Amino acid sequence: MSFKAFFVTILVILLAFSCKTKKNAKFVNSIQKVEDRSLSARLQELGDPCRDPMNYVPDPDHLDHFPIKYIKVNFHIIRDNEGKGNFSEVEGTKYMNQLLWSAQGSLKKNRKMNLPVGNDTPVLPLRYTYKLTPDPSIPGDDGIYFHNDDDHYYVNIKGKNRNNYDKKVFEKYGIQKGKVLNVIVQDIHLDSIGSKTFKASSNGIAFSTWVKGGYWYHTANYTEIVDGKKTYPLKWIPPKNLNHEIGHVFSLKHSWRRDGCDDTPMHENCWSATGKPPCEVASNNVMDYNPYRSAYTPCQIGNVLMTASRNPTKRNLLIKRWCKLRENKTIRISEDIEWNACKELEGHIIIEKGGKLTIRCKVALPAGARIEVQPGGELLLDGAEIYNDCGEKWEGIKVITEGDLSGKVNYYRASKILNSKNAVVMEEEMNQKS
Numbered sequence: 001m002s003f004k005a006f007f008v009t010i011l012v013i014l015l016a017f018s019c020k021t022k023k024n025a026k027f028v029n030s031i032q033k034v035e036d037r038s039l040s041a042r043l044q045e046l047g048d049p050c051r052d053p054m055n056y057v058p059d060p061d062h063l064d065h066f067p068i069k070y071i072k073v074n075f076h077i078i079r080d081n082e083g084k085g086n087f088s089e090v091e092g093t094k095y096m097n098q099l100l101w102s103a104q105g106s107l108k109k110n111r112k113m114n115l116p117v118g119n120d121t122p123v124l125p126l127r128y129t130y131k132l133t134p135d136p137s138i139p140g141d142d143g144i145y146f147h148n149d150d151d152h153y154y155v156n157i158k159g160k161n162r163n164n165y166d167k168k169v170f171e172k173y174g175i176q177k178g179k180v181l182n183v184i185v186q187d188i189h190l191d192s193i194g195s196k197t198f199k200a201s202s203n204g205i206a207f208s209t210w211v212k213g214g215y216w217y218h219t220a221n222y223t224e225i226v227d228g229k230k231t232y233p234l235k236w237i238p239p240k241n242l243n244h245e246i247g248h249v250f251s252l253k254h255s256w257r258r259d260g261c262d263d264t265p266m267h268e269n270c271w272s273a274t275g276k277p278p279c280e281v282a283s284n285n286v287m288d289y290n291p292y293r294s295a296y297t298p299c300q301i302g303n304v305l306m307t308a309s310r311n312p313t314k315r316n317l318l319i320k321r322w323c324k325l326r327e328n329k330t331i332r333i334s335e336d337i338e339w340n341a342c343k344e345l346e347g348h349i350i351i352e353k354g355g356k357l358t359i360r361c362k363v364a365l366p367a368g369a370r371i372e373v374q375p376g377g378e379l380l381l382d383g384a385e386i387y388n389d390c391g392e393k394w395e396g397i398k399v400i401t402e403g404d405l406s407g408k409v410n411y412y413r414a415s416k417i418l419n420s421k422n423a424v425v426m427e428e429e430m431n432q433k434s
């Protein structure tokens with residue numbers, strides 16, 4: 001570099017520094033109330049936002065505002081005293097992994113609804129999945145268990161020996177009860193094999209924190225010869241069962257009836273399409289009875305996600321991903337965004353210039369996370385509760401000022417900032433006049 005070039009470079013650097021206005025960052029310790037008529041009108045419109053499942057429906061333009069929820073699962077295969085009547089250890093381990101993979105696949109790839117005919121129901125991502133979860137107190141555990149028990153290896157869904165609602169099998173064999181969703185896999189009583197009334201049709205039943213799967217072994221092993229080759233046409237039905245039952249655990253009802261969702265029409269619940277009324281078109285919704293069960297409507301997704309967030313019993317079945325700060329999960333707000341649902345987040349929230357974030361429900365932040373309001377950005381707390389769910393502290397609300405421009409933080413309805421290193425108080429409105 002010549003002396004002249006060096007001189008010019010130094011000059012440019014000096015000029016750049018002298019023109020730059022000073023940036024100032026500070027954690028807020030008090031927040032003032034705003035009066036805004038449009039906010040009370042908006043609240044009237046919203047009703048009780050935190051309890052409205054439609055507010056939990058993922059927004060495809062901002063999927064990062066909806067971190068994926070992981071439901072912990074384990075599997076129990078129950079066999080008779082001799083180890084018969086259900087999967088062997090080798091095939092059971094293999095099949096449960098396949099089943100889980102297939103069930104997760106359906107959650108990953110939502111399908112368009114068949115009903116009502118001509119519908120334009122959006123096909124949204126589900127934002128939840130399953131995670132096979134071993135018990136850390138059992139050495140070498142993989143989360144798939146085998147139990148031999150003459151009294152509990154079979155399930156009867158009909159008749160006087162009906163036992164499908166019997167909870168004893170879970171009481172006896174459940175592992176990490178209440179913390180992991182237990183899947184109990186039973187099959188047919190060996191005395192009933194060969195009976196003309198038995199059909200290998202996989203089924204299931206949902207309880208509060210666990211499910212039963214029935215006849216999965218028979219269904220997975222059901223064979224048909226096609227072109228001289230052995231095939232297993234029903235093998236992929238049990239994963240659909242699992243998704244259906246876990247749908248029940250997380251509040252979903254059968255969708256051919258009234259289920260509280262406007263986007264799941266009532267219908268005849270035909271197993272498959274026959275081309276003739278009333279089964280011209282069969283449903284493919286996960287909460288109907290059909291072999292496809294791969295479509296979830298926005299209302300159904302919203303219900304599952306709201307239940308996962310708000311119902312403490314169901315929330316215990318999730319991996320607490322929101323306890324660990326992940327820098328790459330930082331949410332940047334650069335538009336006018338309203339959060340009218342509870343959220344469990346894994347990163348910082350940064351409100352950029354021109355962005356406005358309104359928070360109306362509970363938001364959990366991991367230790368070390370901060371909310372940063374940059375110059376020209378705005379945060380409005382309207383009934384918000386920002387907290388840490390892991391017995392730790394998040395940082396607090398940091399406001400950046402640059403020259404005359406500052407980040408803005410206000411509240412409207414009473415809000416709470418809990419568990420933050422930099423404590424914040426809500427200042428009462430100064431001039432209270434009605």
Ligand SMILES: [Zn+2]
Nearest residue numbers: 244245248254
């Ligand atoms: Zn059902």
